[in-house]
Amino acid sequence: MTQVSINALTRHWPGSARPALDRLSLEIPSGALIALLGPSGCGKTTALKLIAGLVEPTSGDVAFDGRSVLKDPPERRGAVMVFQNHLLFPGMSVAENVGFGLKMRKLPKPRINAQVAEMLALVQLPDLGHRRPSELSGGQQQRVALARALILRPDVLLLDEPLSNLDAHLRIEMRDLIRSLQRDLGITTIFVTHDQEEAVVLADRVALILDGALRQYATAEQFYKRPADAAVARFFGGRNFVPGTSGGGLFHSALGPLHLPGDTPLGPGTLTFRPESIRIGAGAENTVIARVLDRTFLGTQTRLRLMAGGAEIEALLSPDLVEGLEVGSQVPVTLPRQALWVLP
Amino acid sequence: MAQDPFAIRAFRVLTGALLIVWLVLPLVPLAIWSFARGWRFPDLLPQAWSLQAWTYALSDTSGVLDSLGLTIGISLGVTVLSVIVGVPAGRALGMYRFRGKQVVELMILAPLIVPGIAVALGIHSVFISLGLTNTVAGVMLVHLVPTLPYMVLVMAGIFANLDADLEQQARSLGAGPVATFWHVTLPAIMPGIIVGGMFAFLVSWSQYVLTLLIGGGRVVTLPLLLFNFATSGRNDIAGAIAMIYILPGIVILLFTARHLSGRNTGLGGIGRQ
Numbered sequence: 001m002t003q004v005s006i007n008a009l010t011r012h013w014p015g016s017a018r019p020a021l022d023r024l025s026l027e028i029p030s031g032a033l034i035a036l037l038g039p040s041g042c043g044k045t046t047a048l049k050l051i052a053g054l055v056e057p058t059s060g061d062v063a064f065d066g067r068s069v070l071k072d073p074p075e076r077r078g079a080v081m082v083f084q085n086h087l088l089f090p091g092m093s094v095a096e097n098v099g100f101g102l103k104m105r106k107l108p109k110p111r112i113n114a115q116v117a118e119m120l121a122l123v124q125l126p127d128l129g130h131r132r133p134s135e136l137s138g139g140q141q142q143r144v145a146l147a148r149a150l151i152l153r154p155d156v157l158l159l160d161e162p163l164s165n166l167d168a169h170l171r172i173e174m175r176d177l178i179r180s181l182q183r184d185l186g187i188t189t190i191f192v193t194h195d196q197e198e199a200v201v202l203a204d205r206v207a208l209i210l211d212g213a214l215r216q217y218a219t220a221e222q223f224y225k226r227p228a229d230a231a232v233a234r235f236f237g238g239r240n241f242v243p244g245t246s247g248g249g250l251f252h253s254a255l256g257p258l259h260l261p262g263d264t265p266l267g268p269g270t271l272t273f274r275p276e277s278i279r280i281g282a283g284a285e286n287t288v289i290a291r292v293l294d295r296t297f298l299g300t301q302t303r304l305r306l307m308a309g310g311a312e313i314e315a316l317l318s319p320d321l322v323e324g325l326e327v328g329s330q331v332p333v334t335l336p337r338q339a340l341w342v343l344p
Numbered sequence: 345m346a347q348d349p350f351a352i353r354a355f356r357v358l359t360g361a362l363l364i365v366w367l368v369l370p371l372v373p374l375a376i377w378s379f380a381r382g383w384r385f386p387d388l389l390p391q392a393w394s395l396q397a398w399t400y401a402l403s404d405t406s407g408v409l410d411s412l413g414l415t416i417g418i419s420l421g422v423t424v425l426s427v428i429v430g431v432p433a434g435r436a437l438g439m440y441r442f443r444g445k446q447v448v449e450l451m452i453l454a455p456l457i458v459p460g461i462a463v464a465l466g467i468h469s470v471f472i473s474l475g476l477t478n479t480v481a482g483v484m485l486v487h488l489v490p491t492l493p494y495m496v497l498v499m500a501g502i503f504a505n506l507d508a509d510l511e512q513q514a515r516s517l518g519a520g521p522v523a524t525f526w527h528v529t530l531p532a533i534m535p536g537i538i539v540g541g542m543f544a545f546l547v548s549w550s551q552y553v554l555t556l557l558i559g560g561g562r563v564v565t566l567p568l569l570l571f572n573f574a575t576s577g578r579n580d581i582a583g584a585i586a587m588i589y590i591l592p593g594i595v596i597l598l599f600t601a602r603h604l605s606g607r608n609t610g611l612g613g614i615g616r617q
Contacts, residue, residue: 054512074515081516083509091531100527104518152518 002064002078002155002188004028004051009060011046020046022212023060028205030065031186033179035193035203037235043212044192045084048158051190052081064155075104078155084164086145088133094144095120095129101152115151123147123177139170143177150181157182159191163198175202196223196236208232224274229343233272239314242271246342254310258286259337269342273335275303278315280322283334290333292325308333371590377583397580401588408569408585415566418480419548419592422487426495426544427537429488434499434536439508452496455489463489464557471558478560486558487551491544498543502536542596549592 006026012019021043028034036044049055051062053074061068069077080101088097096103098119099112107115120126123143133141142162149157162178163171179202182189193199199206200220207217216228227233230241244253245268251258253271290306290313302322304315315333325331377383378397380390401408436442437449455463467486468477476482510532514524552567559565566589574582 049512052516054516073520074512075518075520079516080518081513083513085509087507087510087513089510089514089528089531100514100519101517104520104523148517158516 001030001186003030003066004156004188004190005061005063005066006047006051007061007063009047009050009062010058011043011050011055012058019043019058019212021050021209024207024209024214026207026214026217028188028190031188032204033182033189033191033202035191035199035206036209037193037196037199037206038209039235040194042209044194044209045160047209048081048160048190048192051156052079052158053077054081079158080149080152080154080156081158082145082149082160082162084161086138086141086165088141088144088148090133092133093129094125094131094133094136097133097144098129098148098151100148105152119147119151122150122181138165139167139174142166142174146178146181150185150187153185154187157187157189159189161193162191163193163195171198178202208235210235225339226341227272227343230270230272233343237275238272239275240271240273241343242311242313244269244271251340251342255288255313255335256309258288258335258340260340260342261337264340264342265344269344272341272343273339275314275316276301277336277339278313278317279334279336280315280317280325280331281334282332283336286335286337286340287332288335290331292327292329292331295322295325295327306331306333371586374583374586377579378581378587380580380583383579394580397578397584401581401584406581407564408566408588411564411566411569412588414480414564415549418484418487418563418565419545421484422491422548423541423545425484425488426491427541430492430495430499430540430544431533431537433492433496434501434540435503437496438500438503439506453493456493460490461553461557464554468557477558478562480559480563483555483559483563483565484548486554487548489554490551491547494543494547495540498536498540499533502533506532542599546593546596 004026006024006028009021009024010019011021024043024047026034036047038044046055050057053069053072057070062070064078069079072078088094089100092100095113095116099116102112102115116129117126120129123146125140125143125147128136128140128144133144136144142165146159146162159178163174166174175198178189178191191202200223203220205217206220206223208215208223210231216223216232218226223232223236227236227238230238232238233241242253242255244251244255246252246260246264247266249260249262249264251260251264251269251271255271258271288308290308292304293307293312294305296303297319298316300319301316302319304317304322304325306313306315376390379393379395381392381394381396383390400406433452437445437452464486467489471477471482471486476485506529511524511528514528515521519527550567551565552571555563555565555568559568561568566585570582570585570589573585
């Protein structure tokens with residue numbers, strides 16, 4: 001169990017104007033599973049390599065349990081990174097791959113073999129030890145790569161896009177495996193992903209990185225309900241942004257006056273709410289008459305584009321709730337008070 | 345037409361036949377010479393056969409066996425030195441970007457462009473002051489001039505195709521720099537070392553001018569000895585030595601055919617700019 005503190009971690013690449021990673025600071029509680037989320041090229045993998053010791057930071061610090069590990073070389077840092085594309089060593093068998101770290105620790109052969117067998121069983125790949133990595137499917141290779149890291153019982157596990165390159169059904173299987181292994185072993189884990197759904201489902205907390213800088217570090221729920229700014233909200237599928245002014249418990253905008261939750265700061269701001277929080281029909285408060293501009297059937301949901309007052313908003317609703325709601329028709333919609341959030 | 349299986353087969357047979365004509369036929373007279381007792385123009389075959397040339401060539405007095413040993417020793421030594429220099433140089437050129445990389449590439453390729461004798465004359469005067477002329481060590485060092493371009497080129501190609509993350513993955517799994525090289529990098533670059541090493545061996549094996557110049561006639565490798573007999577009119581002994589001399593080339597050709605073809609190729613050129 002290891003607590004990880006990242007303090008103002010920065011990395012400049014020579015010849016690049018912007019830092020790949022700009023003053024990243026994160027406190028990761030012991031045993032937590034954290035996602036570094038962001039679009040590709042945002043500096044997530046660099047962050048992972050900095051923590052693993054594979055890249056030297058330009059400035060900043062990484063500490064495990066309060067002790068700076070910057071001076072430790074990667075092989076003695078206690079952090080093991082699993083690369084994207086599950087880089088198995090091609091010349092070694094599956095068992096040799098999984099046992100590689102223990103061999104480096106100079107454990108006797110019988111003990112390595114026993115632990116390898118145990119580990120392969122844990123990732124549900126028994127009896128495959130003698131195979132070559134090239135004989136395995138992508139999902140199997142990914143599990144071998146995970147086993148190869150977990151067998152070392154690292155203080156900190158770093159996973160770079162562990163679910164990319166996997167088919168949809170393998171993703172879910174692998175996701176559940178990572179989650180259960182991480183819980184059982186209690187290893188502080190940081191994983192990198194560009195997929196917000198993956199981050200939301202898997203992680204205890206999510207750190208959203210855009211353009212090398214941390215934008216918000218919070219639980220997945222907060223990203224939906226309390227995004228730090230419009231860019232964060234957009235990354236998580238936010239579509240509704242209405243400018244206006246908050247005062248006296250109300251938000252004044254093109255939507256008309258709306259009742260706000262109690263703790264909203266005063267002054268000008270941007271109102272945001274999730275497309276799926278909009279209700280069809282009149283409520284006790286915050287009801288607006290809207291005209292249907294467009295409707296799109298998405299399978300499990302139907303997306304409505306609405307003109308409410310003078311603002312265009314988007315709603316995601318269950319298909320049977322909006323049956324018979326034609327384009328051009330008028331309908332009362334309600335924006336529940338708890339669903340509203342004002343961005344500064 | 346190119347899709348016609350018969351045409352493809354005919355083309356293969358033709359190219360194979362041409363290869364044999366060009367590569368093997370010139371060797372046939374040499375082989376015949378080594379077993380001939382007198383072979384005058386315009387006879388198609390010698391009047392009489394004899395093992396005399398072979399007996400002499402393999403005897404202690406001819407010096408062929410000593411020379412063979414020396415040549416093998418020099419070529420092996422040059423191969424090892426080429427690997428030691430060529431692997432890091434190939435890594436730098438294949439994997440890293442640095443200022444002046446193009447200049448370094450040009451310098452390494454220069455021995456293939458500049459005539460060797462011009463280089464050797466300059467080196468000769470330097471080696472005199474270093475006391476390296478007329479020594480085996482001097483000959484081995486000067487052989488590196490023509491062998492290194494091949495070695496470095498092959499290794500640069502191999503390293504350009506090596507995933508740098510593979511080494512980082514090994515480091516993260518607890519392997520130090522030395523263990524990473526030994527367990528991960530070396531197996532990955534081994535095909536290149538084998539191909540490049542064989543090039544280096546053969547290039548060193550066939551050096552004549554450089555050996556003569558730096559060795560000053562004291563370091564008598566097989567090509568020097570062969571030339572002596574050829575110019576003194578002993579075509580039968582020259583033929584026998586030539587047969588011995590081409591042996592490593594054939595062995596290596598058969599051995600590398602596997603490495604030079606298909607996906608395992610070590611010849612990628614200098615990749616990643």
